[in-house]
Amino acid sequence: MKYKAINFKDKFSKFTEHWSPRVIAEMNNYQFKLAKVEGEFVWHDHPDTDEVFIVIEGTLNIEFRDGVVTLNAGEMFVIPKGVEHKPVATSECKIMLVEPKGVVNTGKSGGELTAENDVWV
Amino acid sequence: MKYKAINFKDKFSKFTEHWSPRVIAEMNNYQFKLAKVEGEFVWHDHPDTDEVFIVIEGTLNIEFRDGVVTLNAGEMFVIPKGVEHKPVATSECKIMLVEPKGVVNTGKSGGELTAENDVWV
Incomplete structure (x- = not known):
């Protein structure tokens, strides 16, 4: 098939790791x-995007x-770029992120939750 | 509330026009x-994005x-940029588009389905 839909459920079924x-x-x-995210992420920002x-x-x-959004x-x-934020999910949550290629999930905060970049599924 | 979620259902409830x-x-x-789309759109492409x-x-x-995706x-x-396409929905379909600011819905094809740009809801 030359043109194939990208199906979110199908893609989610192919990995289990959180914050990755x-x-x-x-x-x-x-x-x-x-x-897939669950628990608390780290405070970080993305200064350029x-x-x-x-x-x-x-x-x-x-x-x-200075607040929270649910x-x-x-x-x-x-x-907004440069705004510190911390994602938190009390139970597993499935999300889609949109951002420029190359953005690191923890910004410059680093730490063990820093994920490898540009991993396709 | 300083931080407010953007809710798709709520936004869709605020307009009825198709192809707009x-x-x-x-x-x-x-x-x-x-x-919101229904019926046939026009053949067009976006040469820059x-x-x-x-x-x-x-x-x-x-x-x-040379094909179709459902x-x-x-x-x-x-x-992909420059690829001619024609969206068709046999019954009303609700979609989200992501593209650079300023992209016209009909590309350079024009016609009566050309929508005003940068209209917020």
Whole structure:
């Protein structure tokens, strides 16, 4: 088949790791990544780019230094560049991220939750 | 509330027109747009950019000169820049588009389905 749909459920079925985004598509120099998340991520920011979170299944809280946004399935949020944030999911949540190719999940904060970049599924 | 989720259902409830994308978010110089589509669109291409289609509800066929892709809810496709395509929906379908700000829905093909650009909802 020359033209094939990219199916989120199918892609999610192919990995189990948390906080480990998998690329499913590229548009120009941007990537669409799926991730399964659970628990608390680290505080970080992306100084050079905005970052989009879309919740596919479950509930994600994104904490800011001065507030929080709760995203359920069918909701999205744009983190402005340079704004510190910490994603938190009390139970497993499936999300899609949209951001330029090369963005590291923990920004410059590093740590054990830093995932390998540009891993496709 | 300082931080507010962007809810797709809520945004879709605010307009009824077909083939008339409404911007719901910006990330850097890219826009996320919702559209309700039904029937046949016009053949066109976007010579300077890829274009992402994500189906939120319903079924969308995207025809190419040498094939077709069918997208159901929870599926996406990236139209490569310069590739002629024609979206077709046999019944109303709700989609999200992701593309650089300023992209015209009909490319350079024009016609009555050409929508006003940068209309937010």
